[in-house]
Amino acid sequence: MSVEAAHDAHGHHPVQYHQFEDMEQQNETYIVGMWSFLVTEIMFFGGLFLAYSIFRMNNQAIFTEAGHRYLEVDKGAFNTVVLLTSSLSMAMCVYYAQKADRVKQLLCLGFTLLCSFVFLGVKAMEWSKEFAEHHLPGANFAYVSDAHLSTAKAQIFFCLYFAMTGLHAIHVIVGILLMVVLGVLIAARRPGVKYYMPVEMFGLYWHFVDIVWIFLFPLFYLIPGKR
Amino acid sequence: MNNFPLVPDQASTFAKQVDDIFLALTSLTVFFTVLVFTLILVLAIRYRRGSNVNRANPSDHNVLVEIAWTTPPLILGLIMFVWNVKPYAEAFNPPANAEEIFVIGKRWMWHLQHSANGIRENNELHVPMGRPFKLTIISQDVIHGFYVPDFRMKRDAMPGQYNTVWFQATKPGKHHLFCSEYCGTNHSEMGGWVYVMTPEDYNNWVKSGGTTADKASTPEQAGYDLFTQLACGNCHKDKDSMRAPSLHNLFGRHRSLQNGQTAIADDTYIRKAIRNPEETLLQGYNATMPSYKDSLDEQQIHDLIMYIKSLGNGSAVSLQKATEAATKPAGGANPSAAPASQPVGSATPAVPAVSAGQPAAAPGTAGGSATGTVGGKF
Amino acid sequence: MSAEAIPPGIVLERESASRPNYLNWSHSVKDWLLTTDHKRIAILYLVSITIMFGLGGIAAMAIRAELTSPHGHLMESDTYNKMFTMHGVVMIFFFLVPSIPATLGNFLLPLMLGARDLAFPRLNLLSWYLFTLGGVIALGAMICGGVDTGWTFYTPYSSIYSNSNVAVTLVGLFIAGFSSIVTGINFIATIHKMRAPGLTWTRLPLFIWAHYATSIIIVLGTPVVAVTLGLVLVERTLHIGIFDPAIGGDPILFQHMFWFYSHPAVYIMILPAMGVINEVLACFCRKRIFGYTFVCGSTLAIAVFGFMVWGHHMFVTGQSLYTGMIFSALSFIVAVPSAIKVFNWTATIYKGEVWFSAPMIYCLGFIGLFTIGGLTGLYCSSLSVDVHINMTYFVVAHFHYVMVGGATLGYLAGLHFWWPKMTGRMYPEGWAKVAAGLAFVGFNLTFFPQFILGYLGMPRRYHYYPAEFQIWHVLSTAGSSVLALGYAIPLVYFLWSLKYGEKAGPNPWGAAGLEWTVASPPTQFNFDELPVVTWEAYNYDVPHENAIVDHSKNVLPDAEGASHSAH
Amino acid sequence: MEHGSHSSEIAYTDSGAAHITPPSTYFKTYVILLVLMVATIAATFRDFGTVGNNAIAMAIATTKATLVVAYFMQVKGSSRLTIMWALIGFVTLPFMWATMVDYLTRDWIPHIGWQ
Known part of the structure; x- marks a missing residue:
């Protein structure tokens, strides 16, 4: 209530909040806020990437074997393409939001949503395969090594694999929820999203999800080389 | 005090x-x-408010x-x-002549073993002054800390990793031994005493077999017994065979592994080789050896390492020690000659007494351990 | 004060009593619990944090009582372990980390910047709810059943061996971590984008600088500990083994990741307190802080170097020798910015006009105790000395000197200083001085003996201890009761002052700073018209030309408790 | 500091946040990203040694991430403030990798003499 009161009093842009002087200040503040949030996300994943690097460094052999033998590069590559494409369509969504083209904006958002479902679908296929092969860390973990390497470290590999791709998937799921909300609000012509800033902020989030996958893909599926 | x-x-x-x-x-x-x-x-007093002092030209940078x-x-x-x-x-860098003492921390006791004479002690350590001792420390469960304040010496006992530290005592007497890293319920009771003795007293102590010495064997002997019991010799023969490499003169040698790495056969390497043999698989061999990860506790692994060490050093071959170890008398049954073994007026009253001759095979049950997860069963 | 002396754009609200302020414009519970007003959220935080401080304090008193005798008979070992865990977890995660930023920072940041609110008011409210939710979960777990891992949650004890409510507590801490992240983001965006016109970076009060540096540490560090504790949680519930050596994991990695946050976290606690000290000191010396640029720089240097010294917690864990050396050297270097601050504060007093008010006494106490706390930190960054004192009472004493003698005294200094602004009432000055004195004496009596205990080799987290240490423990316990009294008195008189305290004008201290130009308590949107800043911070040196307030009317004659309100 | 003096004089008028990137830039970036993805897969089938392969994979990933940050996230051409906050996380992250030093140097102890 206080917010509305302030708006009326100041006669501001309808989506401008009372604490800001003008829309420009508000937008820039959102961008700074969003980026500092992404910094926390970088550090959040960073902890896991550090753990991965250290275990990888100390157990290069088994990590290579586990990655190459049990993770399928084609699926990973396909998912990379899916995510990159979704990133493109998200960028276009922001573009059309800036151009105030509501229909195209919704189409782009819908396509991004579709991509994220495809991504999760492929991920689910991969995970169910790992479940079936008892690669889920825990009591039922089983791993057969061709080169007779330590299975304990294989468990660490899958532990990190599930933790990192799982955390990434959680981000995708959160992204899906946000996209649905955004889409509904845009379709309903709500003033809050009519302005492009919420879409742009979601776009930043979605591109960040993409960046995480850009690193996860080579780390788990590719390196150091198929020989 | x-x-x-x-x-x-x-x-x-x-x-x-x-x-x-x-x-x-x-x-x-x-x-x-x-x-x-x-x-x-x-x-503040000089420039208190109301005082009549010169405040002209205050500088702010x-x-x-x-x-x-x-x-x-x-x-x-x-x-x-x-x-x-x-x-x-x-x-970090013990002198070459340092005698090794093997330390196992487990909730909530310290188990120590002298490598030179095989005497085992619980929550007590007897050392002579003026001689360097190297401690090789490991934990069987959570992290502990081996801490002797009077020596200004502390090193954590990590599970799954040998840490080493060394000391040379200079003053006879009784010194506190604490666990410095929080380890659960009886953390504050996990400790005891380090007795620093004159060399003569120490020799007498050793001759008498130590306070709580396990008279059965030296670690090499215990390791040999285990070696026989587990039938390691079926594959690891005196010379390299088709099935397995020889363990003679293994210690300290460079090993080329299946995974392309090379390693030096030290304590850590041998421990790994026993627990996860496939990780240290040598070039040219198949992985037929099972893992002894769950069946051997740290004490037993240490015994095996000591036995393998006694089979000679790969860098400077000396088989003497092995012979000595094999022929050494098993130690007298004379615990009464030990110095005061109970802490006097100390605050470590409830350390569960572990009987002197307790076999090393069942340490998981010793000391009232609630975990028993790594108990040695064959 | 003549009208033309007021800088343009500032409206002094002399008729504060007649206008509704942020406290009394509405009284419904809903308006309090759903408020997005940074000032109300600050009050909500103040209440939560005080409750937490009380709980942590009770645990501390229980610990001290138990340790009066070497064979403590008050509680079982397990109970004792749960007590010190509760003390540590509550005090660190639920008191020290949020104390100054979430209360004073929340309240003052927009006021000092000349803004109507923080950048994201609803996120601010969310932060309080996350804090409360996390606090309820963690406290619930710690009271119903307890947690016995120590606040450090070292694996594998926390992940496998402990039989207590570790998992639930970790969930609580995980949630509370996000509360602090949200606050950090909010502060960063606010400081960057909500400054009044003319309020350049070099004109910012050092309090703002301190909160900026703190927010950066929060944003960079907290996610790491969140993911680390999250992994422990997963490990504990699903028995996977990233930190469990039994299946190939690495407990030292846990310590690296944990201290990567938890060492910078001590700067999260101390930097805002330093910010408070700058404001209080400048006001009660009637002088600009000496070497503004250097104090600023040292704040940022602490934030940056703070991320490079975590390994000094691990000198005896089996970390490599060389890593230890690097971390030790960097730890010595991080002491320098702290030294800069102490020296600059001392120099500020020179040629000042020192007013020994209660906040100033807290502030001087802070400088002294922080000096000792900081210098004893050097012992802990010394490789070979630390081998001896690590995990002993020496370390306990050291960080209590920084955390209690530093952060908590800084918090109390700030609370007294801004209490008139927050509530519109003066606290009783005489009692406040008594409390400040008691806290200072009690504190030293409590923690100085612990330095000696530590060097004697008394390990921390010990329930039973050798009898020869008893004398020092008894002294420490005796001191702790004095300290407790020193904390209890403010609680009483602050509550008392809400009803009976003398009414405070907009600027009872005659302080510089935008927050003193608005009414006490401020109105809901802080400023009727946003200020334009044309002066430097701490413009006390030109009191009669363009100062915001008329000092002559505010000067408190001599004795404590005399009339403050000029307006 | 630089930024502060900049923003304070011209209150709240930091330009840059609202600039519109033409779609052609997005499509070009997308194509380059796809090419880089193919390159990184292709590189794994050539043997450059473990370190070499790892370095190539990470270099390509970093390049891709940079492209996404610069073009998709519109950081290129943004205000210095945005650029600073876009970089700060990626810059701080390597601090944590100091942990690697510990693991790399743990075995050095026996090989050098201090006495």
Whole structure:
């Protein structure tokens, strides 16, 4: 209530909040806020990437074997393409939001949503395969090594694999929820999203999800080389 | 000990060095603290509100002054740092003649074994003064910390990893042994005493078999028994065979592994080879050896390592020790000659007594351990 | 004060009593619990944090009582372990980390910046709810059943061996971590984008600088500990083994990741307190802080170097020798910015006009105790000395000197200083001085003996201890009761002052700073018209030309408790 | 500091946040990203040694991430403030990798002498 009161009093842009002087200040503040949030996300994943690097460094052999033998590069590559494409369509969504083209904006958002479902679908296929092969860390973990390497470290590999791709998937799921909300609000012509800033902020989030996958893909599926 | 102690005993070669640095740091601290306190008090009182003093031309910045009071702390700090490096680094690097003591921490007791004479002790350590001892420390469950304040010596006992530290005691007497890393319910009771003895007393103590010595065997002997019991010799023969490499002269040798790496056959390597043999698989061999990860506890693995060590050193071949170990008498049954073995007036009352001759095979149950997860069963 | 002396754009609200302020414009519970007003959220935080401080304090008193005798008979070992865990977890995660930023920072940041609110008011409210939710979960777990891992949650004890409510507590801490992240983001965006016109970075009060540096540490560090504790949680519930050596994991990695946050976390606690000290000191010396640029720089230097020294917690864990050396050297270097601050504060007093008010006494106490706390930190960064004192009472004493003698005294200094602004009432000055004195004496009596205990080799987290240490423990316990009294008195008189305290004008201290130009308590949107800043911070040196307030009317004659309100 | 003096004089008018990137830039970036993805897969089938392969994979990933940050996230051409906050996380992250030093140097102890 206080917010509305302030708006009326100041006669501001309808989506401008009372604490800001003008829309420009508000937008820039959102961008700074969003980026500092992404910094926390970088550090959040960073902890896991550090753990991965250290275990990888100390157990290069088994990590290579586990990655190459049990993770399928084609699926990973396909998912990379899916995510990159979704990133493109998200960028276009922001573009059309800036151009105030509501229909195209919704189409782009819908396509991004579709991509994220495809991504999760492929991920689910991969995970169910790992479940079936008892690669889920825990009591039922089983791993057969061709080169007779330590299975304990294989468990660490899958532990990190599930933790990192799982955390990434959680981000995708959160992204899906946000996209649905955004889409509904845009379709309903709500003033809050009519302005492009919420879409742009979601776009930043979605591109960040993409960046995480850009690193996860080579780390788990590719390196150091198929020989 | 008096009732108003200020500084602990200096009972090792490190103690003096640490105390010197401590003293220097304390001088610095006192100097700067007195300086700051005096300045604050004098200035605050002098320039209290209402006092009639000259406040003309107050300055609010002065780069030269800033540099002047930044540089000395920086230089002093770096001097202190450099001074500290030597004792710290030395503690990582035991002298060549250091006798090894193997330490296992488990909730909530310390289990120690002298490599030279095989005497095993619980929550007590007897050492002679004037001789260096290397401690190889590992934990069977959670992280513990092996801490002897009078020696200014501390090293964590990590599960799954050998940490080493060494000391040379300088003062006969009884010194506290604490667990410094929080380890659960009876953390504060996990400790005991280190007895530093004169060399003569120590020799007598050793002759008598030690306080709580396990008279059955030296670690090499125990390792040999295990070796036989587990039938390791079926594959690991005197010479390299098709099925397995020989363990003679293994210790200290460079090994080329299946995974392309090379490793030096040290304690850690052999421990790994017993627990996860596929990780240390040599080039040219198949992985037929099972893992003994779940069936051997740290004590038994250590015994095996000691036995393998006794089979000769790959870098400087000496089989003498092996022969000695095999022929050494199993130790007398004379525990009464030990010095006072119970802590007097100490606060470590509830350490569960572990019987003297308890076989090493069942340590998981010793000391009232609630975990028993790694108990050695064959 | 003549009208033309007021800088343009500032409206002094002399008729504060007649206008509704942020406290009394509405009284419904809903308006309090759903408020997005940074000032109300600050009050909500103040209440939560005080409750937490009380709980942590009770645990501390229980610990001290138990340790009066070497064979403590008050509680079982397990109970004791749960007590010190509760003390640590509550005090660190639920008191020290949020104390100054979430209360004073929340309240003052927009006021000092000349803004109507923080950048994201609803996120601010969310932060309080996350804090409360996390606090309820963690406290619930710690009271119903307890947790016995120590606040450090070292693996594998926390992940496998402990039989207590570790998992639930970790969930609580995980949630509370996000509360602090949200606050950090909010502060960063606010400081960057909500400054009043003319309020350049070099004109910012150092309090703002301190919160900026703190927010950066929060944003960079907290996610790491969140993911680390999250992994422990997963490990504990699903028995996977990233930190469990039994299946190939690495407990030292846990310590690296944990201290990567938890060492900078001590700067999260101390930097805002330093910010408070700058404001209080400048006001009660009637002088600009000496070497503003250097104090600023040292704040940022602490934030940056703070991320490079975590390994000094691990000198005896089996970390490599060389890593130890690097971390030790960097730890000595990080002491320098702290030294810069102490020296600059001392120099500020020179040629000042020192007013020994209660906040000033807390502030001087802070400088002294922080000096000792900081210097004893050097012992802990010394490789070979630390081998001896690590995990002993020496370390306990050291960080209590920084955390209690530093952060908590700074918090109390700030609370007294801004209490008139927050509530519109003066606290009783005489009692406040008594409390400040008691806290200072009690504190030293409690923790100085612990330095000696530590050097004697008394390990921390010990329930039973050798009898020869008893004398020092008894002294420490005696001191702790004095300290407790020193904390209890403010609680009483602050509550008392809400009803009976003398009414405070907009600027009872005659302080510089935008927050003193608005009414006490401020109105809901802080400023009727946003200020334009044309002066430097701490413009006390020109009191009669363009100062915001008329000092002559505010000067408190001599004795404590005399009339403050000029307006 | 630089930024502060900049923003304060011209209150709240930091330009840059609202600039519109033409779609052609997005498509070009997308194509380059796809090419880089193919390159990184292709590189794994050539043997450059473990370190070499790892370095190539990470270099390509970093390049891709940079492209996404610069073009998709519109950081290129943004205000210095945005650029600073876009970089700060990626810059701080390597601090944590100091942990690697510990693991790399743990075995050095027996091989050098201090006495």
